[in-house]
Amino acid sequence: MTSMENGSSKKLKPQAEIEIFNKGPVRIKGNFIIRDIKRDIMETISEEIYLCRCGRSKSKPYCDGSHEK
Amino acid sequence: MNNVGKFSRGRKYTNGEITVYWKPGSCIHASFCYRELIEVFDPSRRPWVNMYGATTEEIIKTVDMCPTDALTWKWNDEKRNINIDPSHTNHISFRRPELINDDTQASAEPVSVKVMPYGPLVINGTFTMKYDGKIKEVNESVVSLCRCGASNRMPFCDGNHRKTGFNDE
Numbered sequence: 001m002t003s004m005e006n007g008s009s010k011k012l013k014p015q016a017e018i019e020i021f022n023k024g025p026v027r028i029k030g031n032f033i034i035r036d037i038k039r040d041i042m043e044t045i046s047e048e049i050y051l052c053r054c055g056r057s058k059s060k061p062y063c064d065g066s067h068e069k
Numbered sequence: 070m071n072n073v074g075k076f077s078r079g080r081k082y083t084n085g086e087i088t089v090y091w092k093p094g095s096c097i098h099a100s101f102c103y104r105e106l107i108e109v110f111d112p113s114r115r116p117w118v119n120m121y122g123a124t125t126e127e128i129i130k131t132v133d134m135c136p137t138d139a140l141t142w143k144w145n146d147e148k149r150n151i152n153i154d155p156s157h158t159n160h161i162s163f164r165r166p167e168l169i170n171d172d173t174q175a176s177a178e179p180v181s182v183k184v185m186p187y188g189p190l191v192i193n194g195t196f197t198m199k200y201d202g203k204i205k206e207v208n209e210s211v212v213s214l215c216r217c218g219a220s221n222r223m224p225f226c227d228g229n230h231r232k233t234g235f236n237d238e
Contacts, residue, residue: 013195014197015194015195016180016194016197018192019198019200020200020214026190026224028180030180030196032180032196034184035181035182036184038184038237039184042121044119051184053216053224055216055218055219060184060216060238
């Protein structure tokens with residue numbers, strides 16, 4: 001997680017961290033913009049968000065804990 | 070922290086097109102910024118500058134109203150920063166010439182997260198991804214993550230949402 005490929009002249013700083021939880025949601029934190037095309041939402045969020053990966057959430061695209069049921 | 074960069078001479082915020090510099094020590098609380106454009110300059114929020122709250126033109130117009138060098142701006146495309154019209158009083162070339170060669174925002178493009186209708190999450194940009202105990206560095210590239218729960222290539226999308234009839238409600 002420290003260095004990028006050797007010899008790459010373009011060293012970019014990661015802007016966000018995406019973490020996939022086993023049998024759970026995906027957490028996104030950092031510098032990002034979320035666009036939900038179907039629900040016509042575009043926002044920048046200054047905190048982290050948890051998005052549904054199981055397809056069962058009642059508040060898509062966000063996780064509502066339904067994967068545990 | 071969204072589209073914010075801390076650096077030695079204050080803070081800066083970008084929408085990809087322009088960068089706004091904030092020098093807290095120079096603020097005399099004349100309050101032009103938030104009276105004019107609370108959607109962008111909201112002292113009650115953190116970060117207090119939201120560069121996506123208005124158009125670039127509106128942000129420039131408001132920053133130019135600041136009576137000190139507390140708020141200044143520049144184009145991210147450096148070629149556009151020469152021969153700026155003096156009516157743009159708060160362009161860095163007039164107020165803070167020491168910032169002219171500041172290039173520390175070079176890679177500050179925010180990551181784009183798109184929620185595709187009845188489809189995956191499409192994530193584009195430069196970010197780290199943790200899954201299955203691994204850490205993957207994605208450098209100016211794109212990944213597509215399953216949102217329906219039916220992929221055989223988890224956590225990535227394999228197109229299965231079409232077969233299973235993913236209900237995106």
